[in-house]
Amino acid sequence: MKLVIKMWKGLINKYKKYLPVKNDQKIITLNEGNTPLIKADWLSEKYDFDLYLKFEGANPSGSFKDRGMTLAVTKALEENSKAIICASTGNTSASAAAYGARSRLKTFVVVPKAKIAKGKLSQALIYGAQIIPIKGNFDKALEIVRKLTEKHALTLVNSLNPFRIEGQKTAAFEIADQLKNNELDILALPVGNAGNITAYWKGFKEYYNENIINYLPQMFGFQAAGSAAMVKEKIIKNPDTIATAIRIGNPVNRDKARNAMEESNGLFDSLTDEEIKEAHYLLASKEGVFVEPASATPVAGLIKLSKENKKDLTNKKIVAVLTGNGLKDQEFVLDNYSLPNSIEGDFKTVENFINI
Numbered sequence: 194m195k196l197v198i199k200m201w202k203g204l205i206n207k208y209k210k211y212l213p214v215k216n217d218q219k220i221i222t223l224n225e226g227n228t229p230l231i232k233a234d235w236l237s238e239k240y241d242f243d244l245y246l247k248f249e250g251a252n253p254s255g256s257f258k259d260r261g262m263t264l265a266v267t268k269a270l271e272e273n274s275k276a277i278i279c280a281s282t283g284n285t286s287a288s289a290a291a292y293g294a295r296s297r298l299k300t301f302v303v304v305p306k307a308k309i310a311k312g313k314l315s316q317a318l319i320y321g322a323q324i325i326p327i328k329g330n331f332d333k334a335l336e337i338v339r340k341l342t343e344k345h346a347l348t349l350v351n352s353l354n355p356f357r358i359e360g361q362k363t364a365a366f367e368i369a370d371q372l373k374n375n376e377l378d379i380l381a382l383p384v385g386n387a388g389n390i391t392a393y394w395k396g397f398k399e400y401y402n403e404n405i406i407n408y409l410p411q412m413f414g415f416q417a418a419g420s421a422a423m424v425k426e427k428i429i430k431n432p433d434t435i436a437t438a439i440r441i442g443n444p445v446n447r448d449k450a451r452n453a454m455e456e457s458n459g460l461f462d463s464l465t466d467e468e469i470k471e472a473h474y475l476l477a478s479k480e481g482v483f484v485e486p487a488s489a490t491p492v493a494g495l496i497k498l499s500k501e502n503k504k505d506l507t508n509k510k511i512v513a514v515l516t517g518n519g520l521k522d523q524e525f526v527l528d529n530y531s532l533p534n535s536i537e538g539d540f541k542t543v544e545n546f547i548n549i
């Protein structure tokens with residue numbers, strides 16, 4: 194008898210109806226998507242809202258980028274591309290490298306040498322991408338990569354590639370499916386190059402137009418104070434923040450992102466590094482959810498809005514998108530929190546130490 198394994202086969206398989214793929218298309222997938230929606234009990238009680246965490250760090254390469262990459266690389270193969278390239282603060286490079294390996298396409302990743310979390314760099318390395326570290330920031334890297342793709346036969350897999358946005362919109366479908374008949378009031382997420390907020394808004398609107406949902410959430414986009422191009426409505430020349438993933442001064446999807454914010458009656462706001470660090474700590478220590486610093490930004494934002502009474506979030510149903518896994522940036526933890534000194538390795542010493 195043939196063994197039938199009922200398993201999740203990735204988001205293209207699940208949401209094909211809403212995606213630009215042909216039926217006989219060879220799909221490059223790592224079974225991404227289907228990430229957990231986790232109730233944030235402690236934060237909800239403390240701040241009087243009804244908060245759920247969409248843990249995108251559970252994707253195969255540890256971030257939401259896999260949603261867009263499965264489609265972008267599937268389409269690159271369909272178009273007979275020989276190589277893919279991206280600029281990245283880290284996660285896009287890790288994801289491109291993973292799907293690049295799986296598709297056997299040559300993969301180039303251009304990254305800011307100094308400001309990339311080591312976990313992300315080691316992913317790109319072991320997946321076998323050609324890493325090009327530059328002396329300069331993400332904005333510079335993207336400028337170079339865009340010019341390269343205009344001149345050479347390379348497929349750009351940054352969020353300027355429309356298939357990235359198409360793939361990423363499935364996260365909105367998943368949230369709506371997971372919430373079933375519960376209406377979502379607010380979607381909160383970090384904003385860097387502004388592709389993801391664009392993708393979520395597209396996804397919610399498509400589900401709304403198909404009558405699958407009868408609500409549209411407000412889109413709340415949060416940035417780091419040192420890189421708050423959307424909040425300040427200007428290009429930031431030298432963006433800086435501990436949240437290296439969103440250390441971006443010139444977001445390429447700014448117009449679409451602004452439109453998402455305005456159409457949904459949402460907002461953009463910024464957080465200091467201290468506020469981001471606090472939310473990062475609370476997520477791990479109170480909810481058991483370990484994310485990278487950038488991913489704590491929306492939670493920091495909700496705490497700030499609630500504390501400052503800027504918005505009435507009482508009893509609001511909110512989903513915060515936690516975009517990347519905490520294991521990607523272990524240095525941040527080890528640099529900011531101290532490990533205890535070692536003690537003798539015998540039963541009595543350890544028993545005394547526990548002192549319960």
Ligand code: F0G
Nearest residue numbers: 281282284285385386387388389516517
């Ligand atoms: N959170 C994480 C963990 C990210 O890596 C990024 C973007 C964002 C949020 C912001 O998403 O750009 O769609 O607004 N990272 C890109 C990269 C820039 O290169 O990995 P966005």
